[in-house]
Structures are given as C-alpha cells and as structure tokens.
Amino acid sequence: MTTRTLQDHLDGWAGSDPLRRDVATTVLALANAGRSLAELLSAGPLAGAMAQVRGYHTDGDSQKELDVVADEMVRDALRAAPVALLGSEEMEEPIELNPAGTLAVAVDPLDGSSNIDTNLSVGTIFTVLPHIGADALLQPGSQQLAAGFLLYGPQVALALTLGMGTHLFVLDRPFGQFRLIEAEAQVPAETSEYAINSSNARHWDRAVRSYVEDCLTGSEGPRDRDFNTRWVASMVADAYRILVRGGIYLYPGDARRGYGQGRLRLVYEANPIAFLMEQAQGAATDGLQRILDIVPESLHQRVPLVFGSRGEVERVSRYNQSASNMPERSPLFGRRGLLRA
Ligand SMILES: O=P(O)(O)OC[C@H]1O[C@](O)(COP(=O)(O)O)[C@@H](O)[C@@H]1O
Ligand SMILES: [Mg+2]
Ligand SMILES: [Mg+2]
Structure with missing residues (x-):
C-alpha cells in the first residue's frame, strides 16, 4: 500500500502559512527523532542496558537509561526546528532552544518506562503550543497547535492532530517515511x-x-x-x-x-x-x-x-x-x- 507521506500531509495542511510551516517542521523533526529511537529500541538489550535506573525525579519516579537517551534524541532533533522553549518529563525546568522560534514544545520522551525491558510497546508524546513567553507551556490544552505520539510497537506508528481530526501514520521502514493509514480516526461513543x-x-x-x-x-x-x-x-x-x-x-x-x-x-x-x-x-x-x-x-x-x-x-x-x-x-x-x- 502506498499512501500519502507525513511530509506531503504536513505540506498540504501548512500551505504558505508561516506558523503552520513552523508546526510542520517541528512535527517532522519529532517524527525523525521517533524513527531513530525506534531503531535503537528494536535492538533491545543489544543496544545496552536501557532499563537500568539512572536516577530519580524529585517526586520519586525513577529515571531509566532509555528515558535519558530518548530525551537527548528529542532535544537534538528539535535544535534545528523553530522551537523557542522545550519542556520535558526528564528535565526539571524548560530550556531555551532557538531564540527566534515561534513555538513551545513539551514532551514525554519515553512513555511506558516500566515496559522497556519487556519487549512491549512504549512511545513518545508531544504537544506544540504557540510561544507566548516564558510561561508558554502553562497555557491550557485548548491552545495546542498540534499534538501526538509515536508508538514503538510491531508497527512504528504516529497519532497526530493538527486540530482538524486525528490522523494515524505508520513508518514505511524501507523508505524511512511515515505514511497515512487513517485520515479520520473515530473513537466509537460506546465500548465494552x-x-x-x-x-x-x-x-x-x-x-x-x-x-x-x-x-x-x-x-x-x-x-x-x-x-x-x-x-x-x-x-x-x-x-x-x-x-x-x-x-x-x-x-x-x-x-x-x-x-x-x-x-x-x-x-x-x-x-x-x-x-x-x-x-x-x-x-x-x-x-x-x-x-x-x-x-x-x-x-x-x-x-x-x-x-x-x-x-x-x-x-x-x-x-x-x-x-x-x-x-x-x-x-x-x-x-x-x-x-x-
Ligand atoms: O505502573 P502503573 O501505575 O500502572 O502506571 C502505568 C502508567 O504510567 C505510565 O507509564 C506513565 O508514564 P512514564 O512511563 O512516562 O512515567 C503510563 O504510560 C502508564 O499508563
Ligand atoms: Mg509517560
Ligand atoms: Mg516518560
């Protein structure tokens, strides 16, 4: 199946709108970080002792090797993006990245840390907000410009919203591209x-x-x-x-x-x-x-x-x-x- 790539999807949505182009660049940078992280995860213990505890957050939650590695990968990927402020589960305080950036981003670099060494799915969660100053990350969620998560499972998937529906993508590994598999995800109102x-x-x-x-x-x-x-x-x-x-x-x-x-x-x-x-x-x-x-x-x-x-x-x-x-x-x-x- 060959369907629309994430890049095409973002380009089509952004057009020539400057803020949307910035969001598109940022989402692509996060997707690229996710692709690299997925590669590392697929090596399991061959990549090192990723579940080893490295330290603790101030509230007592443990910080594992892969939490730290994922955090570095996301931060590095966003350095070239128009992101002024970056907050992370793994950093006590937000950091300034690109002073000219129009966006603020917050991430959970690795969600599901207790599953690292069990070969179960883990992921990366992100939110993109307008950079309105030092408190940009404290805006209510209704102000989000984009949000999503990467899921490192049997498929490397990306769930993304740009405020116009929720779209699902899957990584086409041989091509290194995320491809759209569901343009309008719908959560049924009822469930058992x-x-x-x-x-x-x-x-x-x-x-x-x-x-x-x-x-x-x-x-x-x-x-x-x-x-x-x-x-x-x-x-x-x-x-x-x-x-x-x-x-x-x-x-x-x-x-x-x-x-x-x-x-x-x-x-x-x-x-x-x-x-x-x-x-x-x-x-x-x-x-x-x-x-x-x-x-x-x-x-x-x-x-x-x-x-x-x-x-x-x-x-x-x-x-x-x-x-x-x-x-x-x-x-x-x-x-x-x-x-x-
Ligand atoms: O171990 P518990 O208490 O069931 O909590 C599991 C929940 O905690 C989380 O792992 C929290 O996220 P982190 O792994 O990023 O700390 C969720 O992904 C998960 O649903
Ligand atoms: Mg989490
Ligand atoms: Mg986490």
Whole structure:
C-alpha cells in the first residue's frame, strides 16, 4: 500500500502559512527523532542496558537509561526546528532552544518506562503550543497547535492532530517515511473495554470503584453486558488501541501517598492525549472537568485522567458528580460492593 507521506500531509495542511510551516517542521523533526529511537529500541538489550535506573525525579519516579537517551534524541532533533522553549518529563525546568522560534514544545520522551525491558510497546508524546513567553507551556490544552505520539510497537506508528481530526501514520521502514493509514480516526461513543490498573482498587474513591464494579458485574449488573479489561501500562499503547477500536482508560487520583492527582502529567501526557481523543470524537476529563480547559500551574503537575469513548467518559463524570447517579448495587455483592475500600 502506498499512501500519502507525513511530509506531503504536513505540506498540504501548512500551505504558505508561516506558523503552520513552523508546526510542520517541528512535527517532522519529532517524527525523525521517533524513527531513530525506534531503531535503537528494536535492538533491545543489544543496544545496552536501557532499563537500568539512572536516577530519580524529585517526586520519586525513577529515571531509566532509555528515558535519558530518548530525551537527548528529542532535544537534538528539535535544535534545528523553530522551537523557542522545550519542556520535558526528564528535565526539571524548560530550556531555551532557538531564540527566534515561534513555538513551545513539551514532551514525554519515553512513555511506558516500566515496559522497556519487556519487549512491549512504549512511545513518545508531544504537544506544540504557540510561544507566548516564558510561561508558554502553562497555557491550557485548548491552545495546542498540534499534538501526538509515536508508538514503538510491531508497527512504528504516529497519532497526530493538527486540530482538524486525528490522523494515524505508520513508518514505511524501507523508505524511512511515515505514511497515512487513517485520515479520520473515530473513537466509537460506546465500548465494552476498559483499562485501569486494578491493583490499586482498594485505594480508589467511590465513583471509580462503582464504575469498575458495574463493568465487572457485566451482564448480571446494571450495565446489562459483559466488559473486557486491557492494561498495557504504556498509556500510548492503550490510547492507540482506543483510537483504533474504542475503549476507556482511567488513571484516577487515589489514596496512595503522592497519588491524590493520579500519575499522569497534565502538560505533556494528558493534554496531547485529550486533544487527540476529542479530535477523534472521543473525550478526556479529570473525572469531571474537561482536560483541555485546565490551566496548568506547573510543568510537571499531575492530573487524574479518564479518556476514550465519550459515553463511558461521561458516565464516570456522572458518578463523580453525585452518588445518586450510580445504579443500585446488587445485594449479591454486599453493601460495600465487590471492591471493598
Ligand atoms: O505502573 P502503573 O501505575 O500502572 O502506571 C502505568 C502508567 O504510567 C505510565 O507509564 C506513565 O508514564 P512514564 O512511563 O512516562 O512515567 C503510563 O504510560 C502508564 O499508563
Ligand atoms: Mg509517560
Ligand atoms: Mg516518560
């Protein structure tokens, strides 16, 4: 199959508009970094001990060798792009790159770090914002000019939005080019597949517990149909599956120390995913509020995240709004439900 290349797609979208041309150059630079990173990942342990812990972020998250290598690759690729400010999960503070640049970029250079040495999919997430000054990365997600992620799986894929739909590309390795495989990704409004790390069930609040309990009781519960669980522990892989066939992903806040706002970062994880989902007719909230409306207070701020099929995301919001929106629990599962606090 020979279809449109990413370069052609971006050129067609940008035309002679200067800001769009800058966005196109930047997205291409990120795609090139992803191509190199995919090459490195495909060598696995032959490329070195990539899962080795190198250090820790200030909030205690570990930083692995590949996190650092991916961060350097993205930074190097963006040096020639019109990017004035770059923020990264792997850098405490944003750095200035190109003083004449019109754009600000934030990245999660490697999403799914716990999967590095397991030969499962990992990825790179990015957001592109207008450079409006030193606080450019603290604009709400609704201001994003472009966002997306690269997924390093059996296929090297790119999910991209430029604010006019969500497009999926796959790397045509022999040609070194990303090619369009889906011009208008559509997340079905309804789904019977959910993704959450259930090992945290005892720490969840009532709304999340009720939502998952309703899925678990399946055709014998208030949902009247059976649900299926999927959890890759690489958000990009869960997000790609949801873009392809629907589903819901939840990483809520929970009662563990340091997890009150969940695990995901607003600026370079939740915002790009939310933009992609909305542009594919899906939805993304913090359990209640639209992610893209939240004004970030800091680059590494965490946010509870629920995204995917609109009907399910809205159901979670209804449960969070009021307990009266939750269906009656079946006595079969006891007063406190199947998942006990
Ligand atoms: O290990 P947990 O708590 O299930 O968390 C898994 C989640 O954390 C993440 O790995 C966070 O991203 P990083 O790997 O960039 O830190 C998500 O990709 C994934 O969905
Ligand atoms: Mg991540
Ligand atoms: Mg990361």
